[in-house]
Amino acid sequence: MKMEGYFSRNIKDALKNDPPGEWMPVLPDDCIRLSSGFPAPELVPADGLKNAVNRLLEEEEDLPLHYLGSPRFARLKDYIQQRLQERGLKDGEVLVTAGACQGIDLLARILIDDQTLVAVESPTYMEALEVFQNYTEHFMSIPVDEYGLQTDRLEEVLADRKEKGLPLPKLLYTIPTFQNPTGTTMSTERRKHVVELAEKFDFLVVEDDAYGELFFEEQAVPLKAMDHHDRVLHVGSLSKVVAPGMRIGWVNAGPEVITALAWFKKDLDHPFIQATMAAFLENTDMVQRLSLLRETYREKRDVMISELEKSMPERASWYIPEGGYFVWIKVSGADTSELLQAALDEGVSFIPGQYFFLNHEDGKEFLRLSFSYASRDEIVDGVQKLGNALAKLHG
Numbered sequence: 389m390k391m392e393g394y395f396s397r398n399i400k401d402a403l404k405n406d407p408p409g410e411w412m413p414v415l416p417d418d419c420i421r422l423s424s425g426f427p428a429p430e431l432v433p434a435d436g437l438k439n440a441v442n443r444l445l446e447e448e449e450d451l452p453l454h455y456l457g458s459p460r461f462a463r464l465k466d467y468i469q470q471r472l473q474e475r476g477l478k479d480g481e482v483l484v485t486a487g488a489c490q491g492i493d494l495l496a497r498i499l500i501d502d503q504t505l506v507a508v509e510s511p512t513y514m515e516a517l518e519v520f521q522n523y524t525e526h527f528m529s530i531p532v533d534e535y536g537l538q539t540d541r542l543e544e545v546l547a548d549r550k551e552k553g554l555p556l557p558k559l560l561y562t563i564p565t566f567q568n569p570t571g572t573t574m575s576t577e578r579r580k581h582v583v584e585l586a587e588k589f590d591f592l593v594v595e596d597d598a599y600g601e602l603f604f605e606e607q608a609v610p611l612k613a614m615d616h617h618d619r620v621l622h623v624g625s626l627s628k629v630v631a632p633g634m635r636i637g638w639v640n641a642g643p644e645v646i647t648a649l650a651w652f653k654k655d656l657d658h659p660f661i662q663a664t665m666a667a668f669l670e671n672t673d674m675v676q677r678l679s680l681l682r683e684t685y686r687e688k689r690d691v692m693i694s695e696l697e698k699s700m701p702e703r704a705s706w707y708i709p710e711g712g713y714f715v716w717i718k719v720s721g722a723d724t725s726e727l728l729q730a731a732l733d734e735g736v737s738f739i740p741g742q743y744f745f746l747n748h749e750d751g752k753e754f755l756r757l758s759f760s761y762a763s764r765d766e767i768v769d770g771v772q773k774l775g776n777a778l779a780k781l782h783g
């Protein structure tokens with residue numbers, strides 16, 4: 389039986405796009421995964437979470453297994469709120485979500501309809517693009533350089549559209565700190581500029597701060613901490629600093645937005661997982677944990693950068709990230725989708741740049757490497773293998 393006739397207009401429109409995430413072949417076990425934007429396996433606190441589950445069930449018995457009941461369930465939100473306040477995000481309410489991704493999806497639901505114009509960075513996080521494409525086909529892409537989103541360019545485009553009477557975006561999605569995929573961080577001047585532009589051209593800013601706590605040098609001030617008009621909707625996550633499988637994220641925004649999001653959040657929360665995370669956090673020194681993470685990822689970044697300097701041809705260039713998980717590499721004249729097969733044959737994976745662009749053609753010369761998941765030895769080996777693949781393909 390054909391189901392399409394029963395589908396909503398939303399899903400029919402979305403199905404016109406390429407299927408999400410089906411382009412990476414299944415990787416053999418011995419492949420070095422420089423493609424994976426996952427935490428380092430040794431930094432995922434399996435023992436701490438096991439203890440948290442045990443303590444939770446011993447102390448609360450069946451309570452966390454009901455729809456409501458665990459006193460720890462509410463404490464997770466308090467912890468998140470307190471951490472945000474320490475980072476200068478003093479206003480706004482918190483909605484706990486199943487990862488940052490659910491936060492982005494819920495925001496898209498309440499803000500985007502099929503005529504909405506959405507401004508995005510180019511390149512940007514592919515899953516967010518896929519979420520937005522489920523709701524609209526109208527996008528405006530603004531390039532990112534070493535200092536993050538090019539806000540002068542954004543202003544030019546907005547002013548031009550306004551002058552011509554064209555629709556203006558209702559929201560801008562940005563990852564200002566240790567961006568995925570470029571690893572770049574928006575400068576302070578540009579941060580101020582974005583907040584000013586939002587006010588001047590009347591749009592909202594979705595700030596995806598998934599990597600904000602993973603700084604190797606200086607901590608960047610979140611856009612939300614610079615915003616005094618509730619224009620910035622801050623999305624965060626514990627995926628990169630605790631464990632992605634726990635699916636804990638949040639949206640921090642003004643009360644009207646939080647009420648609207650809660651209206652559509654019909655998953656009845658995940659009480660057991662949220663209470664487990666609260667139990668884990670009450671027995672964890674997060675300051676210490678975060679400094680261990682920063683130290684480990686900084687070292688891994690250094691290993692990757694120093695090996696890139698040795699193994700990459702001259703026509704390859706990259707930014708040195710000051711935090712997060714990623715290095716973004718441009719290989720002039722290359723087609724990185726073609727390069728992927730050659731790299732896989734050598735035993736290393738990466739993500740071809742095209743998937744981070746709305747127009748795939750724009751990403752041909754780029755690739756994303758992640759230094760978070762692979763071990764130091766694997767990083768060295770993997771970058772050498774990538775160098776071999778490039779040499780075989782391009783001489």
Ligand SMILES: Cc1ncc(COP(=O)(O)O)c(C=O)c1O
Binds near residue numbers: 568
């Ligand atoms: C920029 C960005 N936002 C959000 C996420 C997903 O976060 P979560 O696991 O909390 O849904 C990722 C994960 O790769 C990411 O890179």
